[in-house]
Amino acid sequence: MPGFLADLTGSFATSAAQNPTVAIMEAAYADAGLDVRYINCEVPPERLGDAVRGAIGMGWLGFNCSIPHKIAILDYLDELAPSAAIIGAVNCVINDNGRLTGENTDGQGFVNALRTLIDPAGKRIVVLGAGGAARAIAVESALAGATHIEIVNRTVARGEELADLVASRTPSSASFTAWAGTYAVPGGTDVLVNATSIGFFPSTDTPDVDFSTVGPGMVVADVVANP
Incomplete structure (x- = not known):
């Protein structure tokens, strides 16, 4: 009852x-x-x-x-x-x-959403950050068939650890880039993901990225929903 x-x-x-x-x-x-x-x-x-x-x-x-x-x-x-x-x-x-x-479910949800725009299989993906959300997105994207995952992070040890994890535990290759100053997105990147807390409410900051290097057709995603 x-x-x-x-x-x-x-x-x-x-x-x-x-x-x-x-x-x-x-x-x-x-x-x-x-x-x-x-x-x-x-x-x-x-x-x-x-x-x-x-x-x-x-x-x-x-x-x-x-x-x-x-x-x-x-x-x-x-x-x-x-x-x-x-x-x-x-x-x-x-x-x-x-x-x-x-x-x-973070990474699974990201991959499902990404597939409404582009199939991650065979793609090169750049992930900004190396925390919990970044780990989930990097691993699930690799398991979904991405060919290469680049981790970009200010803390070197944490970023290197995540890149090593992806390379050793998934079929994808991976690399780490230290985020020092403004980051330029490499040519050939298919997906750029902000998986940091930058811009989390009430902040309105944006990641320190040279957005002129974001090419036509590149998918840009942000885990921070800040209306």
């Missing part, structure tokens, strides 16, 4: 106030006739463990992880889905009676 206890899901992020996922998910739950709520939670890095234990204690079905928790959450999981294990980052956690499994 109908009751007043809905199942709970949500998102852990900093900052949570600008995350529109709650509107999308609650509309989807309502459309599917599910008695489920989605709660945006402001969770600073030092309280991530508390948030995870709280979700388990309250019997949440699962939760999303956004900036800056997509890699740190790995320390609290019992299992990783195969693609998430390669990516080394998680944005979706499933709670099965206290056993937590991490999935990564």
